[in-house]
Amino acid sequence: MEKVIILLGKSGSGKGTQAELLQKKFDLDYIGSGDLLRARAKKTDFTGKNLGKVLNSGRLAPTAVMLKLWLDKAEQLRNKKKLKGFIMDGNPRKILEAYLIDEALDWYKWSPKIFLIDISNKEAIWRLTKRRVCKKCKNILPFVGEFRKMKKCPKCGGQLTTRSDDKIKSVKNRLAWFKKDVQPIINYYRKSSRLVKINGEQPIENVHKDILKALK
Numbered sequence: 001m002e003k004v005i006i007l008l009g010k011s012g013s014g015k016g017t018q019a020e021l022l023q024k025k026f027d028l029d030y031i032g033s034g035d036l037l038r039a040r041a042k043k044t045d046f047t048g049k050n051l052g053k054v055l056n057s058g059r060l061a062p063t064a065v066m067l068k069l070w071l072d073k074a075e076q077l078r079n080k081k082k083l084k085g086f087i088m089d090g091n092p093r094k095i096l097e098a099y100l101i102d103e104a105l106d107w108y109k110w111s112p113k114i115f116l117i118d119i120s121n122k123e124a125i126w127r128l129t130k131r132r133v134c135k136k137c138k139n140i141l142p143f144v145g146e147f148r149k150m151k152k153c154p155k156c157g158g159q160l161t162t163r164s165d166d167k168i169k170s171v172k173n174r175l176a177w178f179k180k181d182v183q184p185i186i187n188y189y190r191k192s193s194r195l196v197k198i199n200g201e202q203p204i205e206n207v208h209k210d211i212l213k214a215l216k
């Protein structure tokens with residue numbers, strides 16, 4: 001049985017790091033909404049051009065467009081030989097997508113494990129305004145654990161800076177979006193007893209261990 005994992009969490013919750021750890025551990029594929037949208041925006045057709053504009057403006061791409069990309073990727077994975085499973089990062093982004101993804105996963109005969117990496121707003125703001133990004137390869141270093149002490153990018157040795165978009169105002173906007181659009185998704189999964197809540201304020205290794213326990 002393939003492992004299908006949905007990770008939910010505020011910006012700064014470290015779900016990207018957890019996704020990477022799980023990918024390595026179980027040799028999983030990855031469906032990231034950001035990656036799919038950015039790749040699609042490189043095409044020069046109608047959707048490609050307009051998607052580029054939407055992404056640059058910081059708005060959310062429409063669900064219809066998102067779902068098409070998501071389904072194409074899911075179909076590709078379903079047909080892949082020796083698929084171990086995959087991690088969904090960045091989807092669903094709103095309740096409508098949660099319903100649609102439920103239907104789609106059901107169609108492909110996948111039953112997801114759904115995790116909320118839970119951190120407080122205070123913790124999110126603190127981490128996001130302090131986390132750093134590599135100037136060269138854009139690798140994001142969370143402001144937790146051993147990452148805090150690093151002076152250079154662990155992937156390429158590049159110089160580290162704080163991200164200009166990680167200022168208080170944009171962080172607060174992201175948290176407001178989470179409350180408005182993602183909280184209903186969390187409630188929906190919780191009501192159907194599918195949500196596993198993980199304390200995201202612990203060290204990275206402990207968050208990882210808690211997820212592994214719940215996957216057994």
Ligand SMILES: [Zn+2]
Pocket residue numbers: 134135136137138139153154155156157158
């Ligand atoms: Zn780098």
